[in-house]
Amino acid sequence: MSLMSMISRFRKAEEGAVLPFVGIVSLALIGATGFGIDAARLMLLHSSLQRAIDAGALSTVAKLDTATIDVELRKFAVANFNNGEIGGTLDSLTWTISSDNKTLTVKASASAPATLMKILGVQTISTSAESVIERSTNGLELALVLDNTGSMSGTPLESLKSAANTLVNILYGDDAVAENLYVGIVPFSQSVNVGTSHAGWMKSGSIAAHDWGSTSTGGSWGGCVEAQAVKADDISDAVPSSKPITPYYWPDGTDNNWIRKGKYSDPLTTSLGPNKNCPAEVTRLTPKKATVVAAIAAMKAVGNTHINFGAVWGWRMLSPKWRGLWGGDMSTYNLPLDYYSKNMNKAAVIMTDGENTMSANVYSAYGWLADKKLGTSNETAAETELDNRLSSVCTAMKNSGIIIYTIAFNGPSEATQDLLRNCASQNAFFFNSPTTAALQSAFKQIGDSLSNLRVSK
Template identity: 30%
Template sequence: MSAKNTLNLRARLQSGLQGFMAGRRSESGAVAVMFALSLLVLTPMVLGAVDTYQNNNQRGQLQDALDAATLFAARSRATTTEGVDLIGDTALKANLILPEGSMLIRSDFVLTPANTVEAVAEVTPAGIAPGLWPHPNLRAGATVTRAVDRLEVALVLDNTGSMSGTKISTLKVAAKNLIDTLQTASQRSTEANPLKISLTPFSMTVRVQGTTQTNTYDPATHSGPGIPGWLDPQGVSHARLGAGFDIFDVQTDRFALLKQMNNTPWEGCVEARPRPYDIQDTAPSAGSPDTLFIPFFWPDEPDASAGFYGYPNDYLSDGVTSPNWQVREQNSAKYVTAPAVGRQTGSGYQLGPNGGCSLQPMIRLTSNFAALKSAIDGMVAVGDTNIPLGLMWGWHTLSPNAPLSDGAAYGTENLRKVIILMTDGENTMGDPGSNSEQNRSYYSGLGYIWQGLLGIFSGSSSTRTQTMDARLSALCQNIKGKDITLFTVRVEVRSGASSVLQNCASSRDKYYDVQDVSQLSAAFEAIAGSIDTLHISH
């Protein structure tokens, strides 16, 4: 009730009392006396009810103003109770409108060791008849948990062929806006480099680094400039399964073959590790070949000119006359000339050992937001969908363990790790679809299906998807087990179950099912806001 309404009510009551007093002198004095006596009982009750309503209303206004002031103080860069108190008190006085007769007699804002801002405020009530119905002072309290001081965020973004056109252009805008939002929020932190972000574009593989030349590679030591030590150039983990499980007839150094092929560069893509390391962040170790990463190398496939039709990546002469497709494909002695230039038949990938590895390279955890946005602008849509491999490398970017070791240690105080996974499709391991093609899959970050990296050696499209989904689900559990917050975004998926991505998210509210790509930016903004949210408790 406003001060003006309170005065009007007082005037009306006073006028009424005067009228009734005049009635005592009338001929109907007896009735007037009875009425006046009733009024003496009713008036305090009415005044008390009005007081109660007004005080409840005033208490609500006090709580709203205190909530806003506490949030404002928590979002500030103040690092002491004195600083927080000054900011909060100023904001409270600016927002709080008191009725006539009320006064703010206390407001305290305290920054606790738990990084929360605790506030309390107290005002005197503005009663109509405080002498008749005295009321205690009105109090309100609020607690806001401040944003964590440091944040590590991994963007794991689907760059598969189905993302071409409007989808990928919309994704670029949404991802860059999200970076801007988080960067602005991070400016409230008092920490150095409070925000770091990584970018992992994925399709059927992940490009962990840019083009690396092979002309100075040393086959004798299996090393060279720009070649990470956590790679397994010889494919030992394939060879250990026995003859027939590697893409070559003998254990062969992939980089040595690239060098022999007129110094063909390695474009930076990799295969997934064998189970169980495909979904773990176990550090690579030379003493355990299965923990190392095999460089992506799509072998030359049997010659169409020799009657082997349906093989998409025929870029060299087979060098043998055998009628056996596998003998021709696995012949490691044929890699002595530059690969043919052009596009594969059917898939559209470039010919050669780097076929399908035309993704934008991954960006490791960084606070160089301009470089991140530039890389996002460079994203292209190509290839099938291998969500587990993309998500695993997103996790690697946040992990304190090798191969990257860029993330802070798990459990670091005042640090939050977040992964945002976005995809527009189901897991797939494509098949050229030709009856004469015996690999029964395109080569990818899972090798060929017959190599067993997926955990099966053959199977229909639905069987492959189900197997990859199972690995994805287990991977998500492993990530969440490290206290990493996982957001998942599913864009314009018209078929297939949503339960895999929904269950992957840290909670149901962290799963976004975007039915139209035009809504993607709104979803990303909601995620950015969720990451930066400050919570009020009373």
């Protein structure tokens, strides 16, 4: 029998069995079609859900702060969930953090209305997804180059200490000893105090050649240093073995009269004597939070402002040329590491509340203004030279791969703000902080930025 004959017989048949058969076949065809359509929609729903929680987890994993993670996770997940295309709904979103605070697990479910599957009684399609993100930590060497000049005395210095501790708390969290995080403090005024343990860096016989006071007053070199006599050396990371350093010594005179009628004043301090206006000693790179916190607490406000001198010593703390020279934890951990070492970043925060100064009656790392160690005895011209040297140091640091953040506190001049803005690695890394609240915010933002820098996603 031919196919056409069979079709003709089905048309003419009067038996009641044919129509139900056709109905069943038709329903099966519609169900199969509906299943295919809704299966495709289900795949799209799952893809959207997985993408949403992956994005949320990746965006949140940097800090894993349980106080804010739920809000941040939901914000990013919702923003990345494409619910409009298929009318989907994000039904649930839960997360857990591992005991070592390094692994974030996110689980979620979503649903959407079925289409042709509704004929078979299926009203919705649903799916679930899971995202597990393990946070690995990049290394960071960080030098905090902080203004400790006389204008910071009182409330400004206390504000700086509080803000700096905010940054430290962000980076260290609850860790007493951080993993691959090394922070150093470089307080600066008109000099930098490298520490008396580094007398070997000084020019031979230079410390003994000075009159540091009698034994009875306890007079001795306080650790501050003068600038290199040659400009090219002053703006470089040259090591003491090739460029020995001159110890800082403020001589006796009318503005620092510490020898009266042949007798020493008692005691000789940073307010009077050879070490006058010598700031707190630098703190070498260390992974120990308590050491950094103690260094911040020890800062004191003295003297005039040489931002460039603080910056160059911040560079010398991060430069691999100085490996093996600083001692302490830097020797223990073989620091500083080479530039561009795998999974290691180098950064500096340079903060000041004022312009570079070179006063005629103040002895500094560049001696007296009249000595023309900056190429001039004109105060304005000398200060311009200090600005130029800061720019040169910043450029050299950035060219070496060091990330620089800068902060202008308490409204220094527009020229100084521009100087600091140009010193920063990018415009967003410069912070104009005219108030204590703004300073606190600046250090927090820098802490968050550095925290994100440390996360390998």
